[in-house]
Amino acid sequence: MNYLGIDYGTKRLGLSVGDDALKFVVPIDAISVTSWEKVAQKIAEIGKIRQIHKIIVGYPINMDDTIGAKAKEVDRFVALLKQFVSIPIVRSDERLTSESVGDLYRRSGKNRRKLRKSGAIDSAAAVLILQDYLDAS
Secondary structure, three states: OEEEEEEOOOOEEEEEEEEOOOOEEEEEEEEEOOOHHHHHHHHHHHHHHOOOOEEEEEEOOOOOOOOOHHHHHHHHHHHHHOOOOOOOEEEEEOOOHHHHHHHHHHHHOOOHHHHHHHOHHHHHHHHHHHHHHHHHO
């Protein structure tokens, strides 16, 4: 099965793709948010082109296991996305993924601001979200 990983953000959505046979995940270009409907349409298009069987969306649960404002934003996004795709969508705990990716890039010496603007950090976070999901299944 082919999977699409999503790191939700209000400016960009990081994306990754992987499969459960190899349990190998790679980043793909992030999507800039111009309108949520356009984002949902683009994800539906990616789903068809890449023959995606399941979408894994990072779910930012608070450290105390409560559902905060960001998680509620993800819930609204998932509800909208379900209007555009018939692919099953799963929320996956993403605590600390963006921070982990940011730490890796800081240690690499690369310009974090440029990488953030390009969407590379967002898509790298989507890789971690999807890889964690595949490793757990």
